[in-house]
Amino acid sequence: MDAILLQILNGLDKGSAYALIALGLTLIFGTLGVVNFAHGALFMIGAFCAVTVQRILNLSFETVDPTKTDFLGNPLKVQSPYVVDWFGADFGNAIIDWSVPIAILFAIPIMIFVGFAMERGLIKHFYKRPHADQILVTFGLAIVMQEIVKYFYGANPIPTGAPAAFRGSFDFGVLLGFDPNAVIYPYWRLIYFGFASVIIGGVFSFLQFTTFGMVVRAGMADRETVGLLGIDIDKRFTFMFGLAAAVAGLAGVMYAPINSPNYHMGMDFLVLSFVVVVVGGMGSLPGAVAAGFLLGILESFASMNEIKSLIPGIDQIIIYVVAIIILLTRPRGLMGRKGVMEE
Amino acid sequence: MFGLNKKDTSLLLVVAVLTLCAPFILNPFPTDSGMAQFNAGYPDLMQRFVIFGIFAVGFNILFGLTGYLSFGHAAFLGVGSYSAVWMFKLLSMNVLPAIILSVIVAGLFALLIGFVSLRRSGIYFSILTLAFAQMSFNLAYSVLTPITNGETGLQLTLDDPRILGVSATADGSIPVTSLFGLEMRSTYEMAVGGWNFQFSAGYYLCAIIMLISFYIAVRIFRSPFGLMLRAVKCNQNRMRYTGLNTRPYTLAAFVISGMYAGLAGGLMASMDPLAGAERMQWTASGEVVLMTILGGAGTLIGPVLGAGFIKYFENIFSKINDNVLHQWFSWLPDGLEDFVVFVIHPFIGKGWALTLGLLFMAVVIFLPGGLVEGGQRLRNVFSRDKAKDDGTHAPKSHPAE
């Protein structure tokens, strides 16, 4: 029982990331009819927003501390961050410590801008081109984005810490009456899950309860008719692209403490996110979210030692196996509509 | 000649001359000149040109003709490499059985994956192939370690139980690959003036196999079978209502292109007997997509051009560094020189992938027909006047007038 609970919890954070990326992918599929292979790169850029903010906050100047000396007796040079100098030791250090949550504030406008620029500058011209062309051009764009990041940040993963307050783990076991340490779960992963839930809830209520969202949903169902009603659907779609980019970016920012960002993390997540979208059903937002969590949890179950000893290597391929079975038996995925992206 | 029309025969001859004379053509700079580092006429690089040429030509039979975009072809290349290395370990160091086995194994593997993936089309097909390839990569990396040797990659060792041949040579080293005694790495060097031309047995084997594969591809393109594949890309509905079963056509194309990939993998292992899982990663599949599109998907020569282009510039670009740039732009005023070098810097050396990505985007956006279309456009610009009385596009069989 406790082992099952632990695996479900373990699957949640990865599942949250899958769900968030897949949500954005589906928004873009559904509204713009574009297959975006650069969506993983947006997730990666989000993670590097966190890295950048942390670096900026850590920018330091050197001072000579007369009270300390090195072993030769010379005064020691100390690095002190500007923020500490400006805001005092307590507040300044707190800011540095909280750099990842602070990065969210910066990431939102940056990601929306990146999304707008992508849609206006590139994707717009590909609405009428075949899906293969869309895949190819966004694949090229993904390479360009990741190479630019690699140029500035290097090829190695960059550890990015969560605030100290969240670095510990939470003992679910004690709470539920199991042995202590049976079900322990890092705070940050819990926060990531909560954060993802809030974002997903936000996107859904936005689409459900605002007029804007209603028009977008109508556009997803039948673009031409909505266009005929005299509604400028293009402008709204540009906005949706920005929103999708922001969702992917925020997923990336918050993921930085879980997995040190590296330049190819986007590509790694992209393949899985596509699988998630297909399993959930192309064009279905609830499907994308459900499939994201489902596959995340399934993956963590498959990595249990009991199961691995039964079927070796199952943890490596479980997601793909599920995807292949679903694609062949339920071509529209779990919750897909008829005729989306079918020829 | 060879059952081809005049135009295709001359194309084949041009490709043959270019590949067979590549050691000269790719070696234009004398050895001791400053430009010598931009020579590409050494065996290792030339082998890569033709091997990736084979890979891309095969991929084009699937993508260029039927329009099915596979993101999983690297898996077949990897499988080919593993089969070939196992053949070296167990049977003999002769490359022929290794290459034959790699083609067969890759073909069977493609049959399996194609049978499942081709039940869907469009984006679903791309994602299915992607899933299969990634699955194969993960398996090769982890569970199948007894067969693939996991992260380290499969290599020859001194105690391989080689049935036809020895485990180790007399001087205690691992034997080298050969074709009936002709060692693949044996190279004849010819010094002419300041030039040093290298003729490698391995390169010529690859080149000849590439020419044969290219010839087969030309035949397929011009055959009724090839016409059916192009019909698949155009309109599957019409095909079905014309009494044609599309599934076996696409499956045949998929298996053929998988066999080409396996052949490329087998040749790679024959030139350098090791195989690693990274050859199967989906970004490696992406590379062959890039080659085919860049050269011109659906054209005969495009994929070969694309493969050569990418592999050549990959090699050249990664050799250019800031010093070279400063040398090139030394005629500019100092400040401007530094600025130009600064601007170009991100795109060279390790930045080659960035340049490639941009180039690829530019091709997809502006030149969907790739380099071949670019060439045609250039030719049209220069021969616009001539084109007026050029009868090539006029109907062949005019009604009696």
Place this chain on the structure above:
Amino acid sequence: MGILEVKGVGKRFGGLQALGDVNLSVQENTVHAIIGPNGAGKSTLLNCLVGKLIPDTGSVMFDGQSVLGRSPHEINQMGISRVFQTPEIFGDLTVLENVMIPCFARRDGSFRMHAFGSVTGEYDMLEKAEKMLDDVNMLSKAHLHAGSLSRGDKRRLEMAMCLVQEPRLLLLDEPTAGMARADTNNTIDLLKEIKHNRDITMCIIEHDMHVVFSLADRITVLAQGTPLVEDTPQNIKGHPKVREAYLGEAHVD
């Protein structure tokens, strides 16, 4: 006994009974038209004949063999060709290649790995395709891209692609839908020519009464998924039930 015998065919989509109890008998070497108001189930019936849909009840026999459960390409190989409402052709290929594909399909069956032949070396097939194009007055366009043709020419090409297979039954789904008057008249002339010069059975679904009455030997009127009446054009014109159900709204000349 007709070449095509449809008996008791019914088809349901959820709550909608698209076809009730359709009986139809098409005689060899005649033109049989199926008319009826929108939503009468004409297209559903056609789709049941070519294997796109499988009826819930009833049987469809072509030349004594059941077509039910066969896929479209098998049904085509039995000798049924189909012309679509919007011309379905191979837009990226040349006109000549478009016509050669059905030639190969007829000769080589539904699949043949003919990878070492040469399209331009298949003289019999070339000759057959060129003759067909000549018959529909399109030989001068043989080397154009099919996608660049006018709509009327696309229709003509599709017809040629079907005819070159020498089908025993040609199904036409509103062959003049959305056409200008001139194109419609051209199509009627073409169909008349086909009717007189070839041993062919045609089953035509049509909205345009002008087309129907200038071609058909027999007419079946379909309404709400069931055949209302089947008779010769003269009798149909005067039939009170038909006038009431359908023709009252249309112009009959």
